[in-house]
Amino acid sequence: MRGATVQTGDLxxxxxDGKMFSDMISRSTAMSKDSVALNGKTAAATKTLGSRDPETSNGAPAPVRASLPTYTHVAMVERGDDGVHIMHATVKRGCIRQSLAEFIADRGAGADVFRASRALRDPRSIVRRARAMLGAPYNPSFRxxxxxxxxxxxxxxxxxxxxLFHLTPMTFGPxxxxxxxxxxxxxxxxxxxxxxxxGTSPNSLLAGQALRFIGALADLDRLG
Structure with a gap:
């Protein structure tokens, strides 16, 4: 959605991506139709007659998520004076902070951006907590x-x-x-x-109503 921008705390x-590890996660944690975030809210919270469609902060209709997504990785956005950076835990490099350009070069732009459904209480605290984890190794056990x-x-x-989020029972198969x-x-x-x-998974973070869909990363005015 052109005109929208990523901001600190976006996910x-x-x-x-079709690779074996990603496929294992996808097949194990795929969301049901009752828990997918659509139109800025979960499908379980269905629209009732006469209710309004969700809106973006500028009053425009929220973008529609047309299909049931299955996600296998999640990262968070930090936007500051030095530009847009991504912080996340990676299998090969552990917990890292990288520029958005480097992230896209590594992962591609085929990703979706979600934002907290309510205003964040303290975005700076989120950044501080994330930065405190940088340099830590990847946890392959998921424990x-x-x-x-x-x-x-x-x-x-x-x-x-x-x-915003809660631990849920982990699944390793349907x-x-x-x-x-x-x-x-x-x-x-x-x-x-x-x-x-x-534990958690990318899909379990979306299973409640804590997040709303903002748009595809490739369609956002990322640096505006």
Missing amino acids: IFLPD IEQSGYYCSEFVFQAFANEH DRSVLPQWVDYYRKLGLPIPNGEW
Whole structure:
């Protein structure tokens, strides 16, 4: 949506990129039709007769999310005097801060931007908490008691004082099953699979009404 811009505290969600690890996450955490964020609110919160469509901050109708998304990575935006930067937990580099241009070069612009449905209480606190995690390793176990952070855990911790998100039971396959790929994955880690244990995923962050869809990253006036 041209004219819209990213701002501090926005979250960038990336879809399945077709690689094995991304596919495993996608198949395990895909959202149901009842929990997908559409038109700035969840499908579960259906529009009633006579209600108004959600609006953007400038009064224009909120962009429509036309399809059911399945996201496998999430990152947060910091916008300051030195430009737009992205902070996130990555598999290969751990928790990093990089320019938006570098992020797009690494990941592509095929991502969606979401924003808190209400005004953030303290965006500077979110940035401080995120920066405190920079340099930490990636947490491949997805167990919150382990050192390091995985992508949605990084966001969850950065936003902890905002009370937007909640831990949910983790899933590693449809209908409480466990995909064979996860069995092999955790065997190599030497850890039990935390199926049903408390954690987060990019899709679980979207399962409530805490976030609203702003637009596709490629369509935003990112530097305006």
